[in-house]
Amino acid sequence: MIHIAVDIGASSGRLVLGKMENGKLVIEEIHRFANGFTTQNETCFWDIDHLLNEILKGLESAKKLGYDHCTLGIDTWGTDYVLLDDNGHRVQEVFSYRDKRTENTIEKVTRTLPKEIIYQKTGIQFLSFNTLYQLYEEDIKNLKVTRNVMTVPDYLGYCLTGKKVTEVTSASSMQLLNVNTKKFDEELLNLIALSKDQFPPFANPGERLGKLMKERFSTFDLPNTEVIIVASHDTASAIVGSPGNGEKWAYISSGTWSLLGIESDKPIVNELALKNNYTNEWGAYGTYRFLKNIIGMWVIQEVRRHLKEDYNFEQFVYEAEKIKVCRQFINFNDKRFLNPENMIQEIQQYCRETNQEIPHTVGELANCIFTNMSIIYAMSIRQIEEITGKSIEQLHIVGGGAKNEFVNQLTADLSGKTIYAGPTEATAIGNILVQMISGNEISDLQTARQLIEHSFLIKKYEPKEKIESSSLIEKFKQAISMKEECK
Ligand SMILES: Nc1ncnc2c1ncn2[C@@H]1O[C@H](COP(=O)(O)OP(=O)(O)OP(=O)(O)O)[C@@H](O)[C@H]1O
Numbered sequence: 001m002i003h004i005a006v007d008i009g010a011s012s013g014r015l016v017l018g019k020m021e022n023g024k025l026v027i028e029e030i031h032r033f034a035n036g037f038t039t040q041n042e043t044c045f046w047d048i049d050h051l052l053n054e055i056l057k058g059l060e061s062a063k064k065l066g067y068d069h070c071t072l073g074i075d076t077w078g079t080d081y082v083l084l085d086d087n088g089h090r091v092q093e094v095f096s097y098r099d100k101r102t103e104n105t106i107e108k109v110t111r112t113l114p115k116e117i118i119y120q121k122t123g124i125q126f127l128s129f130n131t132l133y134q135l136y137e138e139d140i141k142n143l144k145v146t147r148n149v150m151t152v153p154d155y156l157g158y159c160l161t162g163k164k165v166t167e168v169t170s171a172s173s174m175q176l177l178n179v180n181t182k183k184f185d186e187e188l189l190n191l192i193a194l195s196k197d198q199f200p201p202f203a204n205p206g207e208r209l210g211k212l213m214k215e216r217f218s219t220f221d222l223p224n225t226e227v228i229i230v231a232s233h234d235t236a237s238a239i240v241g242s243p244g245n246g247e248k249w250a251y252i253s254s255g256t257w258s259l260l261g262i263e264s265d266k267p268i269v270n271e272l273a274l275k276n277n278y279t280n281e282w283g284a285y286g287t288y289r290f291l292k293n294i295i296g297m298w299v300i301q302e303v304r305r306h307l308k309e310d311y312n313f314e315q316f317v318y319e320a321e322k323i324k325v326c327r328q329f330i331n332f333n334d335k336r337f338l339n340p341e342n343m344i345q346e347i348q349q350y351c352r353e354t355n356q357e358i359p360h361t362v363g364e365l366a367n368c369i370f371t372n373m374s375i376i377y378a379m380s381i382r383q384i385e386e387i388t389g390k391s392i393e394q395l396h397i398v399g400g401g402a403k404n405e406f407v408n409q410l411t412a413d414l415s416g417k418t419i420y421a422g423p424t425e426a427t428a429i430g431n432i433l434v435q436m437i438s439g440n441e442i443s444d445l446q447t448a449r450q451l452i453e454h455s456f457l458i459k460k461y462e463p464k465e466k467i468e469s470s471s472l473i474e475k476f477k478q479a480i481s482m483k484e485e486c487k
Pocket residue numbers: 008009010011012013077234254255256257297298300301313314317399400401402403404405424
């Protein structure tokens with residue numbers, strides 16, 4: 001049986017075909033396209049119709065390759081949503097989470113319901129763009145004509161099949177689900193004037209969504225395509241696709257964001273987790289994604305966009321490696337880096353404000369980003385160990401960022417952990433594996449992960465250079481706290 005993963009991240013989308021061959025999982029990328037939001041009148045939107053079109057182009061490629069029988073799973077980035085009217089039409093364009101309208105919404109909402117209570121209820125980290133805050137800022141006129149609120153992957157599934165569901169791994173990131181009752185939280189819904197009936201019924205990864213609507217997609221249709229509900233939040237699929245084994249592993253899903261955390265069989269909701277802003281998003285098969293959003297490779301993507309010359313990511317790594325020493329300490333998780341006008345100028349301005357050397361060259365900029373990212377990774381690993389009281393032995397870095405050898409080695413050196421880098425398409429792989437488990441081709445998650453280890457190249461990095469990580473992390477902490485005081 002052939003399976004197709006539709007995996008759409010914030011910077012790129014792809015359709016990846018997966019099948020078993022000689023006891024191994026073999027994948028083939030059949031279509032890739034760029035993704036990104038557009039800014040009109042200072043408002044940031046996704047082009048959802050473009051995404052749908054690209055999915056159809058990918059299906060056409062599959063058909064050209066001779067496939068006519070497959071299952072299909074869709075995952076995308078999280079927290080954004082689509083409002084649908086009574087006719088199933090979009091009420092408005094789909095906002096990007098980087099839109100500035102929610103910049104100060106957490107403060108507004110938590111005046112009514114304190115952070116501690118929201119965290120006790122949801123176990124979800126406070127990010128300015130969680131769906132809760134986006135819906136809080138929504139135009140009431142639009143909400144009045146809204147029949148359904150759907151996440152982006154669920155909406156794309158609806159466009160293909162006509163079936164509406166609320167898949168739980170994406171839904172949990174809304175910060176509207178109660179982690180204790182496992183239902184929508186009425187008090188949170190009241191804050192945004194919505195009722196639970198406006199959300200389609202819950203569905204879990206592995207359930208069947210339905211066949212492609214033939215009447216709508218007659219030219220693109222593979223005659224027997226069935227859409228399977230996968231872990232539709234791309235991070236949840238990436239974690240399914242991470243070949244961790246045992247109890248002592250952590251992961252970084254490294255793409256536009258870096259999602260660093262552990263898989264837990266129960267939510268971890270306590271004071272320390274709240275203080276350090278860790279989330280308990282729901283994962284596939286009853287797991288929890290205890291993790292933290294780190295700003296990730298978005299920073300280098302934006303530097304690349306603003307450079308006059310065209311650089312590729314290999315060149316950034318090459319140039320960064322030439323400069324060994326860390327010259328700046330920057331808290332890239334500060335909200336000023338979420339969507340600045342010009343990332344290069346924002347970094348330089350931060351350095352000016354903090355009396356640090358200003359990075360100018362491509363190598364200096366890349367080194368400063370990659371080094372600080374590795375420091376944040378090492379610090380976060382320590383935080384998780386402190387919160388859980390358990391030590392981590394292996395760190396799996398998956399996603400496009402796993403190709404960054406400089407960050408991989410530096411993270412090993414700074415954290416003292418063994419790093420396993422790859423697969424770089426862990427998200428698409430996790431998407432495919434859920435389809436395979438659903439079709440009884442694989443028995444369970446553990447077997448799926450063994451299959452990944454057996455099928456893909458995973459590169460190991462041992463801590464080698466003795467870096468005074470504690471002193472570097474201390475310097476970073478000091479620089480950050482000085483900056484906090486300056487605010
Ligand atoms: N050859 C390379 N060397 C180093 N880094 C690379 C290379 N190729 C890609 N990357 C990194 O991978 C990132 C993109 O990763 P990926 O394709 O997993 O992201 P995505 O799926 O679009 O985003 P999301 O996090 O939303 O899923 C780039 O920003 C870049 O930093």
